[in-house]
Amino acid sequence: MKAIRVAQYGQPEGFMFKELPSPVPGKGEVRIEVAGSGVNPIDWKVLSGAMKAFIPLQLPYTPGVEVAGRVAAVGEEVSGFAVGDEVFGFINIVGGYATEVVASADRLAHRPSRLTALQASGVPAAALTAWQALHEHAQIKPGQRVLIHGAAGGVGSMAVQIARIAGATVIATASTRNHSYLRELGASVVVDYSQTLFETVVEPVDVVLDLVGSDTQTRSWSVLKPGGVLVSPVSPPDAKHAEAVGATGKHFATRSDGTQLKAIAALFEKGELVIEVEVLPLSHAEGALRKSWGRHTRGKLVLDASL
The missing domain is CATH 3.90.180.10 (Medium-chain alcohol dehydrogenases, catalytic domain)
Incomplete structure (x- = not known):
C-alpha cells in the first residue's frame, strides 16, 4: 500500500x-x-x-x-x-x-x-458533525429558525440540508458566489458576510450553528432568541454571553458513529441529501x-x- x-x-x-x-x-x-x-x-x-x-x-x-x-x-x-x-x-x-x-x-x-x-x-466527518450539532446538541425542531455560519463548506452544506429536512427555516452566511448553491440546498435567506453585518438583517433565531468562531460567534448572541442554543464545534461559546441573553452555548467534538452514518446514507439514497x-x-x-x-x-x- x-x-x-x-x-x-x-x-x-x-x-x-x-x-x-x-x-x-x-x-x-x-x-x-x-x-x-x-x-x-x-x-x-x-x-x-x-x-x-x-x-x-x-x-x-x-x-x-x-x-x-x-x-x-x-x-x-x-x-x-x-x-x-x-x-x-x-x-x-x-x-x-x-x-x-x-x-x-x-x-x-x-x-x-x-x-x-x-x-x-x-x-462522513462533515455529515456527522452537522447531524450531531443539530439533532443532539441543538435538538432542532420543525418550524424553528436556524442560522448557519460558514454554510458553503463541508459541514455547513450538510447542515443546511439536514436543517431543511428537519423542517427548519435556514438562514446562511456565505460569500456571494455561493448564494445560489446554498439556496439550492435549502437555505431560505443567504447573507454575504463580507458585505453585510448579519446581525443587522437577520431576525431572531432559535439555533445558531457557528462554524467560523471568533468575532462571528460573539456577534451571534445578539440574534439568538431567549432559550435558544448556539452550537459550535470550532470554539467553546462564552458562558457569560449565553447567560446575558438567556440562551445556551454548546461546544463538542464529533464522534464516529456507524448507526448515525447509516441514517445519513439512507437520506442520500432517497436523494434528500447531496x-x-x-x-x-x-x-x-x-x-x-x-x-x-x-x-x-x-x-x-x-x-x-x-x-
Whole structure:
C-alpha cells in the first residue's frame, strides 16, 4: 500500500508518499481498499501541532479521518460487512490518506448507491458533525429558525440540508458566489458576510450553528432568541454571553458513529441529501491541505487514492 506520511508538525511541506506494508484487521475491524479520502479542517489542525497535547501521535503519521472504498478483508467478530462491500466511514483521527486502511466496523456504513466512492469519501466527518450539532446538541425542531455560519463548506452544506429536512427555516452566511448553491440546498435567506453585518438583517433565531468562531460567534448572541442554543464545534461559546441573553452555548467534538452514518446514507439514497466534491490526486495531498487551510472551499475536497 501507499500512504502520505508526515514526519514533523508544522506546515504541509515535505509530505512523503511512501510504500508501506498492508495493514491487518484485528477483532471487529475490516481492511478497506481506499477509493477516496476526505480532507477536513481537523487534518491541518493536527498537522499544525496545536492538538498534540490532546492527541499525541507517533511520528511519522498518516493524516485523514474519513474514507470510502471496498472491504478487502474482515477480522474476527465482524458482522454486517463482507469482502467486496462498498463502505464509507469516519475511521479515526488519522490514517485516511492512504490506499488501504483498517477501521473498526462500527464506524462504517454501506455506501449509498447514489454516490460514487469519491463523493462518499467526503461525507462522513462533515455529515456527522452537522447531524450531531443539530439533532443532539441543538435538538432542532420543525418550524424553528436556524442560522448557519460558514454554510458553503463541508459541514455547513450538510447542515443546511439536514436543517431543511428537519423542517427548519435556514438562514446562511456565505460569500456571494455561493448564494445560489446554498439556496439550492435549502437555505431560505443567504447573507454575504463580507458585505453585510448579519446581525443587522437577520431576525431572531432559535439555533445558531457557528462554524467560523471568533468575532462571528460573539456577534451571534445578539440574534439568538431567549432559550435558544448556539452550537459550535470550532470554539467553546462564552458562558457569560449565553447567560446575558438567556440562551445556551454548546461546544463538542464529533464522534464516529456507524448507526448515525447509516441514517445519513439512507437520506442520500432517497436523494434528500447531496454533496459537491472537488477531487485532487492523493499524491497532491499537500496542495489539498493548503487549500483546506484557506477555508474558502465549497462542499468538500477529496483525494483520489488511484492517482
